[in-house]
Amino acid sequence: MYDYQKDPVAIEHESFRQIRALTDLSAFSADEAQIAMRLVHTCGEPAVVDGLRLSAGAVEAGLQALGREVPILCDVEMVRHGLTRRYIHNPTHCFLNAEGIGERAKALGETRTMAALEHWPPLLEGAIVVIGNAPTALFRLLEMLAAGEAKPALVIGMPVGFVGAEESKAALWKAQQRLGVNCITLLGRRGGSALAVSALNALARIRIGERY
Numbered sequence: 658m659y660d661y662q663k664d665p666v667a668i669e670h671e672s673f674r675q676i677r678a679l680t681d682l683s684a685f686s687a688d689e690a691q692i693a694m695r696l697v698h699t700c701g702e703p704a705v706v707d708g709l710r711l712s713a714g715a716v717e718a719g720l721q722a723l724g725r726e727v728p729i730l731c732d733v734e735m736v737r738h739g740l741t742r743r744y745i746h747n748p749t750h751c752f753l754n755a756e757g758i759g760e761r762a763k764a765l766g767e768t769r770t771m772a773a774l775e776h777w778p779p780l781l782e783g784a785i786v787v788i789g790n791a792p793t794a795l796f797r798l799l800e801m802l803a804a805g806e807a808k809p810a811l812v813i814g815m816p817v818g819f820v821g822a823e824e825s826k827a828a829l830w831k832a833q834q835r836l837g838v839n840c841i842t843l844l845g846r847r848g849g850s851a852l853a854v855s856a857l858n859a860l861a862r863i864r865i866g867e868r869y
Contacts, residue, residue: 692860
């Protein structure tokens, strides 16, 4: 009834051919461009790369951390479940639904994602952090790092929204050198769990030599 492409390999290759044709990748290295294209593939909007920022050592730090199978700390379950498990074998953690988090958040007058970060300190050193939903989680992480908590290998900070999202990512980008952390972020209001996790999935593909 309908004439459409069914071959998944052909679909992916044609998708990335079009993405390369439509997207200005001139600001990125070859590996950074792989991440940029994955973001475009995820949201269907080439202009999303205008806000993409990667610290100088972000790609290498992410690749090494994946190879060491360090913990991956996620702000929400959607991020954790979005990881491509055939490429990523690291232990993953999300404490949003841990016992007592709701009560703690209510008592402190803060979001559950903020309260959940109380479980992160023992796992932070050398970890990969992926924040794709909650600006408050990113702000809390920056506060923790400024207070002297152990540094993760890489922070992927791409929360989405209208209250705090733009500001939290700008704060991450401004503080990354001072705090001594590598990061990948998406300036502005755009973001979300799918985009954040696609950046890490892209790194995992680069690590095994899968490039487009």
